Amino acid sequence: MNICIEKGRVLDPKNGLDKVCNIYTSKGFIVSVGRKPTGFEAKKTIDASGQIVMPGLVDLSARLREPGGHGKANIASETKAAAAGGITTLCVPPDTDPIIDTPAVVELIHQRAERSGKAKVFCLGALTHELGSERLAEMYSLKEAGCLGVSNAMVPIKNTEVMRRAMEYAVTCDMTVFIQPEDPWLGGGSMHEGAYSTRMGLPPIPETAETVAIARDLLLIEATGVRAHFMRLSSARSVELIRDARKRGMSVTADVSIHQLHFTDRDVEDYNSLCHVKPPFRHHSDREKLLAGIMDSTITVICSDHQPHDSDKKTAPFSATEPGVSALDLILPMAFQLVDMKGADLNKLILSMTAAPAEILGLESGSLTVDAAADICIFDPEKVWKVTEKSLVSDGKNTPALGWEMKGKVTHTILNGKLVYKNNESK
Amino acid sequence: MTVHKNLQINKEGRLKHFLSTEGLSRELLTEILDNAENFAGVGERAVKKVPLLRGKTIANLFFEPSTRTRTTFELAAKRLSADVLNINIESSATKKGESLLDTLQTLEAMHCDMFVVRHANSGAAHFIASLVSSGVRIVNAGDGRHAHPTQAMLDAFTVRRHKGSFSGLKIAIVGDIMHSRVARSEIHAFNTLGVKELRVIAPKTLIPAYMSALGVKVFHNIDAGLKDVDAVIMLRLQNERMQGALLPSADEFFKMYGLTEKRLENAHPDVMVLHPGPINRGVEIDSDVADGARSVILEQVSYGIAIRMAVMSMCMGGSE
Numbered sequence: 001m002n003i004c005i006e007k008g009r010v011l012d013p014k015n016g017l018d019k020v021c022n023i024y025t026s027k028g029f030i031v032s033v034g035r036k037p038t039g040f041e042a043k044k045t046i047d048a049s050g051q052i053v054m055p056g057l058v059d060l061s062a063r064l065r066e067p068g069g070h071g072k073a074n075i076a077s078e079t080k081a082a083a084a085g086g087i088t089t090l091c092v093p094p095d096t097d098p099i100i101d102t103p104a105v106v107e108l109i110h111q112r113a114e115r116s117g118k119a120k121v122f123c124l125g126a127l128t129h130e131l132g133s134e135r136l137a138e139m140y141s142l143k144e145a146g147c148l149g150v151s152n153a154m155v156p157i158k159n160t161e162v163m164r165r166a167m168e169y170a171v172t173c174d175m176t177v178f179i180q181p182e183d184p185w186l187g188g189g190s191m192h193e194g195a196y197s198t199r200m201g202l203p204p205i206p207e208t209a210e211t212v213a214i215a216r217d218l219l220l221i222e223a224t225g226v227r228a229h230f231m232r233l234s235s236a237r238s239v240e241l242i243r244d245a246r247k248r249g250m251s252v253t254a255d256v257s258i259h260q261l262h263f264t265d266r267d268v269e270d271y272n273s274l275c276h277v278k279p280p281f282r283h284h285s286d287r288e289k290l291l292a293g294i295m296d297s298t299i300t301v302i303c304s305d306h307q308p309h310d311s312d313k314k315t316a317p318f319s320a321t322e323p324g325v326s327a328l329d330l331i332l333p334m335a336f337q338l339v340d341m342k343g344a345d346l347n348k349l350i351l352s353m354t355a356a357p358a359e360i361l362g363l364e365s366g367s368l369t370v371d372a373a374a375d376i377c378i379f380d381p382e383k384v385w386k387v388t389e390k391s392l393v394s395d396g397k398n399t400p401a402l403g404w405e406m407k408g409k410v411t412h413t414i415l416n417g418k419l420v421y422k423n424n425e426s427k
Numbered sequence: 428m429t430v431h432k433n434l435q436i437n438k439e440g441r442l443k444h445f446l447s448t449e450g451l452s453r454e455l456l457t458e459i460l461d462n463a464e465n466f467a468g469v470g471e472r473a474v475k476k477v478p479l480l481r482g483k484t485i486a487n488l489f490f491e492p493s494t495r496t497r498t499t500f501e502l503a504a505k506r507l508s509a510d511v512l513n514i515n516i517e518s519s520a521t522k523k524g525e526s527l528l529d530t531l532q533t534l535e536a537m538h539c540d541m542f543v544v545r546h547a548n549s550g551a552a553h554f555i556a557s558l559v560s561s562g563v564r565i566v567n568a569g570d571g572r573h574a575h576p577t578q579a580m581l582d583a584f585t586v587r588r589h590k591g592s593f594s595g596l597k598i599a600i601v602g603d604i605m606h607s608r609v610a611r612s613e614i615h616a617f618n619t620l621g622v623k624e625l626r627v628i629a630p631k632t633l634i635p636a637y638m639s640a641l642g643v644k645v646f647h648n649i650d651a652g653l654k655d656v657d658a659v660i661m662l663r664l665q666n667e668r669m670q671g672a673l674l675p676s677a678d679e680f681f682k683m684y685g686l687t688e689k690r691l692e693n694a695h696p697d698v699m700v701l702h703p704g705p706i707n708r709g710v711e712i713d714s715d716v717a718d719g720a721r722s723v724i725l726e727q728v729s730y731g732i733a734i735r736m737a738v739m740s741m742c743m744g745g746s747e
Binding site for chain 1: 449527528546548549550551553554558570571572573574608611635636637638640641
């Protein structure tokens with residue numbers, strides 16, 4: 001279908017584009033940005049005046065709870081939420097059940113995603129067999145099946161020898177290793193170690209739970225020459241470690257989840273289980289340094305770290321609840337809030353949710369380049385709405401942003417030239 | 428971004444639940460002490476009962492084993508003429524929140540008026556208070572490392588009985604501060620009640636991060652920490668602390684931190700010694716001190732009943 005998106009402010013950081021113009025798509029591809037191609041006849045015209053037209057978001061980490069989630073969230077429900085959040089491509093970590101350590105699981109996820117047709121879904125394969133941190137996973141077979149990297153997800157690899165060999169084997173298979181840094185012994189608590197954990201008597205997770213793991217793995221990355229990506233940084237000191245490593249020319253990248261840029265350990269007050277997350281929300285100075293890390297390109301990616309839960313998983317005393325935040329619906333408006341609240345650079349924020357994560361995954365997507373797939377998100381930056389369980393499309397209603405007045409909403413999401421989401425209230 | 432609701436207070440500013448000594452005013456804490464003063468005489472009468480809570484049902488909901496605290500709560504409830512239900516639930520069976528929720532719903536269906544709750548998770552009493560229907564009251568009998576507010580109040584009561592008031596007092600808490608819900612509740616209570624100086628004394632391994640943010644002075648050396656104090660509160664040292672990397676041995680702990688007559692010479696001449704019990708003789712406290720003239724450890728136990736009577740009657744007395 002030929003679509004013309006007219007009069008929107010087109011923001012395409014990868015191509016350095018920020019101007020009001022029209023975009024034309026045909027047969028699933030972008031055919032022109034600006035001038036109307038000769039003979040182009042639009043089947044559908046979207047009036048994007050006053051709105052921002054940007055590449056569809058690429059989300060580096062979203063749990064869809066399928067296979068294996070025993071709650072109600074699944075690939076169909078969560079890719080629908082992704083579309084409502086402006087996300088056109090997302091990547092699933094390997095800690096599904098069964099774990100993504102065989103091509104069969106990868107195929108299953110791809111098939112279900114294709115059937116849903118709401119977003120492009122890719123997988124990270126397991127780094128070790130069953131994430132058991134003892135034997136290597138069949139990385140080459142996983143790569144053949146379409147995995148874009150390997151990871152041990154949230155399971156720390158205690159054995160340094162196993163970590164070293166896994167990295168070496170990943171080099172052999174030419175795969176990026178995705179690491180969520182956590183020292184298993186220091187990381188056993190349930191909230192950030194600080195004045196609040198002391199007052200509330202919750203078992204603490206010190207900053208060193210993250211930094212010690214990063215320091216160890218940086219040395220192994222340097223020794224093995226593997227391409228590595230650190231997931232979900234939470235502390236200021238971690239940003240410094242990554243900055244230094246990048247300055248030395250190491251091929252390491254890092255991401256942060258959108259909620260780490262909004263919440264701090266103070267929000268855990270009153271034992272709010274919606275703020276139970278791993279790594280934990282830390283001090284507000286950590287939050288500021290994480291944002292600064294994005295602005296100076298030490299951290300190149302913001303992801304949703306979407307982890308939907310049924311409400312009973314969050315209805316218990318704090319430490320007994322499951323960690324994780326539902327975020328597919330909210331990543332984009334929450335990122336935009338950083339522009340208003342913190343003066344963050346909008347181009348950089350959008351880059352960190354589009355072309356930058358695509359590059360880490362080895363994908364071409366994340367831009368509005370002519371001849372690229374027409375994966376487009378249209379966002380109304382002025383629309384004010386309230387975050388409620390009902391207004392969230394995801395089956396996971398577990399976000400500490402419940403009740404917020406949110407400014408900005410996705411109005412249209414286009415995937416391969418097809419409209420996969422349209423906000424009912426939009427023009 | 429979160430709105431801090433004080434679950435403990437009703438619209439008129441009266442006590443509704445008793446979950447923590449934090450967030451309550453000096454007036455309210457003083458009122459608890461004053462009421463306990465009135466109840467302290469009840470136990471000495473021939474008929475040890477007042478009819479304040481006649482017809483009310485109080486359930487002792489203990490997810491962690493306890494004899495002493497549960498017994499004093501039971502006695503307190505009975506002296507207020509309430510019906511008492513003792514429910515001991517193995518914490519292992521309710522580690523999952525779902526079953527805690529289920530347990531609560533079952534008990535609520537029995538129309539209890541008050542739950543006295545002890546649970547291994549910090550915040551459990553808050554969690555329960557936020558879920559129960561509006562007529563039900565919660566008294567926290569200890570949640571994880573977070574709070575044990577009635578213990579703190581009975582310690583404050585004991586101190587006030589001996590010293591008359593709190594102003595000008597220097598108080599030291601010694602031992603496993605890190606894991607102690609008693610210490611946290613005492614710190615909030617004594618600071619609110621207006622002591623001059625509050626100290627915690629322990630090795631660095633047993634002091635949690637940013638301790639001084641709670642308004643205490645931290646000492647690792649007990650002799651420096653005990654200098655001129657008016658009261659010393661010793662905490663029980665659990666045996667399992669010696670298993671991990673927190674302490675090498677009970678002997679070494681006693682050598683460095685055990686309370687002896689000799690060490691007490693540093694303190695104010697009228698120093699009083701408290702301990703929430705049960706005591707470990709020769710681990711945190713020398714028998715000479717525990718049984719000596721400065722020890723008020725047994726007094727604490729009997730005051731515990733009066734404090735719990737005060738708290739229970741106050742929580743049940745107010746409106747929504």
